[in-house]
Amino acid sequence: MLYGLIDCNSFYCSCQRAFDPDLKHRPVVVLSNNDGCAIARTAEAKQLGIKMGEAWHLVRHERKLSDVRWFSSNYPLYADMSRRVYQVLLDYSPRVEPYSIDEMFLDLSGFSNTLHAHCGAMRQAVQQITKVPTCVGWGPTKTIAKLANGLAKDRPELEGLCDLTDPQTRQRFYRNVSVGEVWGVGRRLLPKLHYAGIRTIEQFVEAKPAHIRKIMAVTGLRLQAELQGESCIQISEIAEARKGMACTRSFGRPITTYEEMHEAITGFATRAAEKLRAEGLDAAHIAVFIQTNRHKRDDGWYANQFSISCEPTNDTFTICRHASRLLKQIWLKGYRYAKAGVMLNDLAPHGQQSTLFSMASAKPDHETLLAAMDGINQKFGSGTLFPLSAGIKRDWKPRQAMLSARYTTRLEEIMEAQTW
């Protein structure tokens, strides 16, 4: 078995560039929701010292950053671009597993003899059709493919392709690279491993399993096996049933009144229910949380959440009603709230969990109403039709000061071509 991992370079920035030639060779940054921090940077932006997750408002006025073009994140655009990349990949691998919006695992087993040429052609096709640059790494396990991909990204001389199939090549690499580069070793585990005398991947691979188990439990053992070339994590083309779903946001300004918080929570519940129906699911557990600004605890810090189990449902109005009740349980006056959300759990296919009670109470008219709402929101954009209780003014909405057009998913925002 041979696994490949293809990863789009600075994906969100590359999507912006695909529609704006002026951005070529310029430093570009895409910000998180609420224009909070930098979550995608082009190579030029990285060179200027902009860090991943850096608070944009703290650095944006520095002189050296005056040429940086920055954008609010535009998820509909990125999601659609991701789908296009996926479509291209289907011509190059019999099995493609999207791992995140900008990364996909590939089954490359059938191409052993011509891998380099094959992956090169694949990169080129993605670049040509979607305008998104990528890197590809491959090896006998997913963890090794991920490492190879990182190597392809870090070393320009590899020209975006890296092969770690050969055990000797891997051994040389393992000796010189920090165990922190491994997929699954994050900032908490790294110091623990260092304390145990494990700094390189080689030391990790050669450590006693019992020792690794003490530090990282079974996850560590699996990782050790994967790095040794023994595959433990398979490719799955069919997405696993999801376990939960959330709609949470930071506010553009603090919320201090119950009425506004209630509007926000109703809005989140509405959106979450919409997502449930779009995926044909019911939820049987609903949670609501609210919290103040965690970076300003001097103002008084409060965070709380409350949840209930309920009859499985995908009905906006039922979910909103539950969410309102939950909010009442945790609301405290006198705080400046910065963030809140609604989370849905215990998901199952719509109708499957029906009990006698819920079948008796099912209302076909209601389903028609919801379907009509979804239809309108699909056609005219999410949030066109919503329960009045979700509020109309909503001036606490997250900031999106530099939002680009949804070039590929909204007809009225499509690019215009001119001829001379």
Add this chain to the structure above:
DNA sequence: TCTGGGGTCCTAGGACCC
């Protein structure tokens, strides 16, 4: 003024049961 959002997996420990 301004610091994201949405996921996964694993384990420890409490509640409960016989």
Add this chain to the structure above:
DNA sequence: TCTGGGGTCCTAGGACCC
């Protein structure tokens, strides 16, 4: 004075990922 042992289920919290 002395207060079991073993199982299951659930939740909270910690770790990771992009």
